[in-house]
Amino acid sequence: MKVRSLLLSLLITSVSFSAFAQAPQIKISGTNPKDARAVSLQSLQVDVKITGNIATTVMTMSFYNASARVLEGELTFPLPDGVTVSRYALDINGKMREAVPVEKAKATEVFESIERRRVDPGLLEKVEGNNFRTRIYPFPVNGIRTITIGYEEELRLNGQQAFTYRLPLDFKQAIPDFSLRTTVLESSSEPVMSEQPDGSFKFKSQGNTYTAILERKNFLPKQALAVELPKVTDALEVVVQKAGSSAYFLANIFIKGSSRNHQLSSDIGLIWDVSLSGLNRDKVKEFALLDALIKDKKNLTIHLGLLNHVFKNGGDFVINNGNWNALREKLGSLIYDGGADYSKINSRLVKGDEYLFFTDGFSGFGPNTVYLNKPVHTINTALRADFSQLKYIAAKSGGKFINLNTFSASQAYQQLSKEELQLISIKNNTAVTELYPSVPTPVNGLISIAGISSAANTSMTLQFGYGNTVTMERKVTINAGKTNASMIDVSRIWAQKKLSEMDQNYEDNKVEIAQLAQQFGIVTRNTSLMVLESVDDYIRYGIEPPDELKPLYDQVKKQRMAMVDQGRRDLLNSSMTMAKVLQEWWNRDFPKVKVFPKPDKADNQMYDAVSMPPAVLSSERSVATHSRRNSTGAEMELNEVVVVASGTQRKSSMVGAARSGRAAGIAVQRNADQQSNPAGPEIKVPEFKSDKGYMKKLQGSSSGAYKSYLAIRPEYESTPSFYLDMANWFYQQKDSVRALLILSNLTELDLENSEIYKSLAYKLTQAGDPETALFISKKVVKWRPMEAQSYRDYALALANCGKYQQALDTLYQVLTKSYNADISNRDQGIEEIILAEINNLIVLHGDHLNTSRIDPKLIFKLPVDVRVVLNWNKIDTDIDLWVTDPNGEKCYYKNKLTAAGGRISDDFTGGYGPEQFMIKKAIKGKYIIHVDYYGDNHISISGPTVVMAEIYTNYGKVNQERKVITLQMSGKKDNGILIGSFEF
CATH class of the missing domain: 2.60.40 (Immunoglobulin-like)
Structure with missing residues (x-):
């Protein structure tokens, strides 16, 4: 495996x-x-x-x-x-x-x-x-x-x-x-x-x-x-590295500069990040800084704001004669839980003439923008932090960024309470360009400047001062004709300085950042x-190799140009074909044939689809029912024994008739127009409960259970499934406030983990929080732009937020975007799902949509009585959707078209899915939905695979209804996992 x-x-x-x-x-x-x-x-x-x-x-x-x-x-x-x-x-x-x-x-x-x-x-x-x-x-x-x-x-220094x-x-x-x-x-x-x-x-x-x-x-x-x-102050060091007719230089200027007093306000807003990652901050250093500030100010008012996925007022603290015991006790008793959403910070809840923001720079549960019109001083003690974001928040508001891992508490307070000497500007010198830093920068005893000189010998004048007032100048001479860089790669130091500055405004500079980083081989x-x-791999993917391979690369590349980037392609041609297939299926009439159940075979044996007259079975069905694609796209017979990743053998048999039994669930609005059942369809889903040992430790009321959760958490702090299970329990107890708090912890567990974020988006969709699900889905698009599923998930999140035009444009982008051959082969058939969703948007919201960009051949009505869609969060995972109709006939990868007209999409055995079941006219009776966890070749830190099933009735009609179910796959079950049912 x-x-x-x-x-x-x-x-x-x-x-x-x-x-x-x-x-x-x-x-x-x-x-x-x-x-x-x-x-x-x-x-x-x-x-x-x-x-x-x-x-x-x-x-x-x-x-x-x-x-x-x-x-x-x-x-x-x-x-x-x-x-x-x-x-x-x-x-x-x-x-x-x-x-x-x-x-x-x-x-x-x-x-x-x-x-x-x-x-x-x-x-x-x-x-x-x-x-x-x-x-x-x-x-x-x-x-x-x-x-x-x-x-x-x-x-x-x-x-x-x-x-x-x-x-x-x-x-x-x-x-x-x-x-x-x-x-x-x-x-x-x-x-x-x-x-x-x-x-x-x-x-x-x-x-x-x-x-x-x-x-x-x-x-x-x-x-x-x-x-x-040891260094001597007031000294000057210049290191030069030749680069053709120019030279990179690095100048270190040591300056003793006095500071000016900055009178901190006596009315301060204190924003304290209490998200889960706050456990990793150094509270001793943070308290030391507050202590230095309060002892100096003595009398002041501090308004406390507590931030995680929400922003709350933590109380107002009037401090007299430097006594801040009440505030200290409050801060010492805080619970750190949940994700962080900086956009929730507002001055209505917490006032202040200046703000101190203790955080690590990560806003995983919402935008990282802070909407305050007063100076915000960002203070970091975390070892894992987003320094660029912290600097940006401070600089934009007129505040300061304080890194307590670099300075002592007393030194940090000096920065807050003093106006330090800073480099303000550099007098023009046409021979010296690309100087960094290029913005006002505190000196703190040393300023380091890097740039490019086109002259053999030149000089520049640095201007220092306070605010915009220049009080001091220093001349720096650059002898570019003499290299003295020794073991220092000055060009790389220069590039890092430029990249660090541009990164503070990443979105505006990302193209230039990518170009510069690739030129200098720096990770950004x-x-x-x-x-x-191998050289073949560098050629196949169009990547320039290291110097040692370039001669062979150039030689072989001429012979194998066709391999470059594996011939990327889009899905438009296959979408045209699929559009015809779907329309032919929809226009076809399926005879209402009463089918009586066949007796079950031996345990763990799969019965075949019921025998039907030849006229009923289409060629599409007869071809589709005899083979299954493996993860490489090849066909294999159903009765072939397959060795799966776990080392166990997949049985050649599948589930028999769906198990009968009662399923607890919530009724969806009934459809009075449904012909086959005047009462309308009712979607039922079971109440999924984790069988993990820690669930047994939840005791008493919701409040008591939350205390139990906090006691259990240290053992499972980095385990995503723990938070999913706990959040699900609180949702079932109708405590959506604590459930969302616990769920938001998923954004704190691992950096840029798309699998965790996908599962979070699923659960937020189920919980009815479309705006946050949209934010989460957009993150996944940023991290996984090479995959159709990322854009599809984002498009559906847009639709859930009522942004139908953006949703339509993004869905169409799935079909027009190019993919490499591996991904195209893996996701072959996804266009069937995308076409259904494009046309659903057009049918329901067409009066407000511009469809001019979409090929008319792809636009058609596809209303159906039932649609079920199965999505999952992991690559290299094979999960199957089974839908058993009232005749007892199961629609699944081997039986892709049922006698009643039920149709299932292509089976995805190596990607994320999705898989889709549709039936145009539902026959009277009960439909049962199962999920079969077939296996995976991908075990990661995100834990078990998470699936989201969407069950629609009257899909593409004005009375469309939807039920969303999210659950974790704990392992393969011979009879599949019952996820829902509905009855016509």
């Missing part, structure tokens, strides 16, 4: 390197715990080079898989503000291969396409905030995989006017092969080690270069490595680093 586990199980609580703000997050899901323990770190080599205030760190890690399973690896780690990965390499056939930059969505598409062929792609991408994720496949049985990650970082580099080494287990090399170049004084791995790690000098080397076997470091490099929101196994 292909398993999305993570390579580095050994490091789940221990790995942390250099600029890493915390240990990389290792997430192991859907795997046997023994497999996770079988993966171990065999060797670690770290090479650190420091020149001036620039540190370059390269880590090479080798892992051994002692399990009997091929695994896939995923490692997520945060980096500090302004630091990004610029090097990634993976071992291919025993040799390290450097990655190349690729547009992010394309890289994801290529990675997933290649891994199905069981070859060796590697992918490193940036996810929300300044967080990075590397995915590697395959991780072989009894084999070793090696990865290399590198990045540059600018070191900041500490309170003692020294640059500090820190490399955490808090391992829990000894490393068999450990190597650490640290080199400080061109240093005027000897570096000082304030911490070191063991007593023997010391610098040796050779001129002005200092080197320390440590090589150990079975080594467990005693403490971290911390190196301090929309650019990833990728390694492919």
Whole structure:
């Protein structure tokens, strides 16, 4: 079975390197715990080079898989503000291969396409905030995989006017092969080690270069490595790197500048993020900053606002003589639960002349825009944060961004209460261009500027001051004719500065960001680093290879141009064909033949579709009932025994007649016009309840059960299915407020996880929250633009919000957008579902729609008595929809057209679905709907597959009704899972 586990199980609580703000997050899901323990770190080599205030760190890690399973690896780690990965390499056939930059969505598409062929792609991408994720496949049985990650970082001055580099080494287990090399170049004084791995790690000098080397076997470091490099203030450093007729330069200007008082308001709004991720913030640092502020102000009023998926007034606190015990007690007793929605913040609930916003920058449950017209000071203590967003909120409102991971509480308060000297502008010099930072920037003792010079020798004048008033100038001379960059790649530092500034307004700059990142090989929101196994793969997907492969790539490419990008295509031609098929089916009359039930065969045996006269069975039905596509698109006989991913065998038989029995549910509005049943159809769904052990611990009333949930949660804090189960329980208790709070936690669990977000959108749709479901669906489109299902889900969410024109345009885009061959083959037949939904919108809302863009051949009426649609959230998953009619005949992948005219769409065995059942004229009696969980080849951190079934009566008619059911697939059941019934 292909398993999305993570390579580095050994490091789940221990790995942390250099600029890493915390240990990389290792997430192991859907795997046997023994497999996770079988993966171990065999060797670690770290090479650190420091020149001036620039540190370059390269880590090479080798892992051994002692399990009997091929695994896939995923490692997520945060980096500090302004630091990004610029090097990634993976071992291919025993040799390290450097990655190349690729547009992010394309890289994801290529990675997933290649891994199905069981070859060796590697992918490193940036996810929300300044967080990075590397995915590697395959991780072989009894084999070793090696990865290399590198990045540059600018070191900041500490309170003692020294640059500090820190490399955490808090391992829990000894490393068999450990190597650490640290080199400080061109240093005027000897570096000082304030911490070191063991007593023997010391610098040796050779001129002005200092080197320390440590090589150990079975080594467990005693403490971290911390190196301090003393600097002389008021000094000037300029580093130059030639680039043809121009040169990149980096200028570090050390300035002592006095500050001016900024009188903080005595009427402050305090916005406290109490979403689930707030558990990871450093409350000690946050309280220390508040304490410094209150002790200085002494008398003030603080209005507390509590933010998660909603915004609430937490009370007003009048503080006299610096006593804030009541506020401290309130903040110390807060419960952190739910997702965050910044757009809910408003000044009507919480007033203030200035606002302090303690958060991490993630607004997963709603837009990240803060609608306040007063200064908002954003304050971060989280190690995983969206620094760009925090800066943007502060800058837009006239506030300041305070990173308490960089400054002490007293230093941070100085920034809030003082107007610091800042770089305001640079006098014009036509020879110097592309200077960054290009916006006013606080100095804090050091300002670092990068740019491009077209002159061999030139100078520029920097202007410093307060607000818009210039009070100081400094001249910087640039000798571009002499390169002194040594080990520093100045061009990459310059690119990172430019990217960091543009990222604060990402939507307006995303095209330029992608271009710049690909040119310099830097990971950004929309650019990833990728390694492919063969030259053929680089050619097939139209990706420029690393330098080592370019000669062979150029040679082979001429012969195989047809392979490039696998011939992308749209769905229009197949949609035209499908439109005719659907119209022919709809126009056909099916005889009302009474069919008597056949006796069941042996247990676990599937009965065939009932025998009918030849005239009744169409050629469409007879062809469709004899074969089933496997995940590669090939046909296989039903009675063939298939080995599925779990290692078990799928039985060649299926379910017999649908089980009779009672199903609890909620009645839908009756249709008085239904001819076959004057009372109208009634959709019934059972009340789905989880059988997980933790559900038994919910006690008493809804309020008491919520306390039980909070007590249980620490054990399941990162498990999506836990929140789905808990939310479902509270919905069933009619406590939609707590249910939505718990459900919103799904946005806090994993960065850019489309599977979790899809399941969340399903549940929100069922719960009647279309606006939030729309926001969630739009996120998935952003992350998975290569798939038709992303756009379809978004279109249906638009329709649920009454945005019918946008919904229609987006559905039509599904048919006109191009897809690569793998995805096109996987999703063959989805056009049938899209056509039904396009025409449903036109029938119900046509008077208000512009249909001029849609080919008239695709527009036709398709009203039906019944439509059932099954959707699911995971790729590489095979789930089947079964609908059994009153005659006892089951419509499913083997019996695609029933005697009564029931029709089911193509069977999706490798994608997300959807699958659709329709019947034009429902015969009188009861219809029963089952879902069969056939199996999957995709186990991920998102937990069990989540399905959403939509049951419509009178679809495409003015009296259309819909019932939505969402549930988790806990495993295959021989008789399928009953999800609903209706009766005509």
